[in-house]
Amino acid sequence: MANATGMEIERLKETAKAIRRLIITITTEAGSGHPTSSLSAVEVVTALYFGGFLRHHKENPRDPLRDRFILSKGHAVPVLYSALCQAGYYSVDEIRTLRKLGSPFEGHPNMKRLETMEASTGSLGQGLSLGVGHALGCRLDGIDAHTYVMLGDGEMGEGQVWEAVASAEKYRLSNLTAIVDQNGFQQTGSTKDVLDLKPFAPKFEAFGWHTQVIDGNSMESVVSALETVKSVTDRPTAIISQTKKGFGILPILEAAGDLNYHGKPLSHELAQQALSLLS
């Protein structure tokens, strides 16, 4: 979406809202899951899938020429299922089976059961290595495909992430973009208290990456950041996407007295409130 118009941004914002509603609906029906970790990432995922940044093919999800999106923070997979539903890959009824026995919409992405999943994730810290492999493989075949990997700020504590950062720089993978969804929380509390790895941008820069720091819940900022990615032709790009966990339903989380709200779904009552807020 080069030079997105105001109208296009408005359309993306409406889509983001619909995706948020789906996230609330399916996690509350599942009775488990990670709605707030999903909600922080909505603008980025929406822009990728609906802003023309990620080449994807509904008829042939594993088309070798596709761009890749790897969700390293696999617990946020409701955002991905909901985006794919919104894009017409799945019906609402299908993704409503989230986490239920027999459903391919598992609690974390499973590439063996859903061909739209580029990776099976859920053990944190591994997604960027997979992205390096995809990017190397595409380059070997002369395929002009871009790989985007979304990581959580909590999982940046895994040493493997920095191994992957170093290897992506070694191979000058300009067809790879890491997006850190920096929502400030991890399982037991604020990332500041658990393991403060900030600031991320200078660390990526020190490893030789091109970096951008953006407001990841502003559609304008996200679109503008993604627009610049492909102009960086000599190294990988990191987008530090500063977000709020649970963005879109913050007043509800505040009233509930828990801005982290990690790994639990909204009650049916809170979900109703959330859906009205997002209507």
Next chain:
Amino acid sequence: MAIGEAAGLKLGKASRDAFGAALKELGNEFPKFVTVDGDVGNSTRTEVFAKAFPDRAFNVGIAESNMVGVASGLASAGKIPVVSSFAVFLLANAFDQIRMCVAYPEVNVKLVGSHAGISIGEDGASQMGIEDVSLACSLPGMTVIVPADATSTRKATRAMLEHVGPVYLRCGRIELPEIYQADSPFVIGKANTVKEGDDVTIIANGLMVGVALDAAAQLAKGGTSARVVDMHTVKPLDEATILRAAEETGRIVVAEEHLMTGGLGAAVAATVARTRPVPIEFVNLGDRYAESGDPQGLLQKYGLTAEAIVAAVEKVKRR
């Protein structure tokens, strides 16, 4: 006395050397495979391939976890990555990555662990892969191959590339006796009976196949006819060959350069217990780490010898 000498075998190449040579030989025939290394390519011998095909060889540095993840991504992009390091650094260091990025999604990654067993010698226990087979076998869907000589390692390398799905191939550092001919069969999951016999079956793999043939030569002098089976594939296990051995020889000894837990012995025992319970004895490292020392001395000290197999055969005959 060198391994295989009592059985009249000539020493050949180490399995790691055969693996490296095979990769180079197969490079043009299998244009899709690439190597991913953790900076030990001169030890694992992938450097032989890397020199011939530099564009298809990636050294990601001393970072095994990332190495396995990168390989998985390459496989998803349609390549056949051959990932190698020392067996212990590959399987033990990157176990979760192998589980999450290779076994669970069942992607087409080939894992090759060199420097397996105590026969690597002087570097000591930190470098010795003695739990690798157990770790690999514990993963659903993983094929686990432990070849016994250079010729079968070359064939195993080809079979591994032809096979679709995750494979672990175990290689060692020391020279092995040549057991096979160029036209000998090698089929994943199908054991080779390398010596016929009626009184007892010695089931072995890797370096211990040569040792078992030495033991069989010694046993023959005492009038005991031992069958020797090369169970080069630990998973999937050739249960038919094991059942036939139990039925026809009534006694089994399992020999491997690995811990007791989760290795070939445990796999054979589980099969025998379920199909045709007969007495079994084991020759392996038991439940202990080894130490630094020369390879032959270590094999002696830790009981991986023809004498140990003969003693196990005598024991199993008395039961």
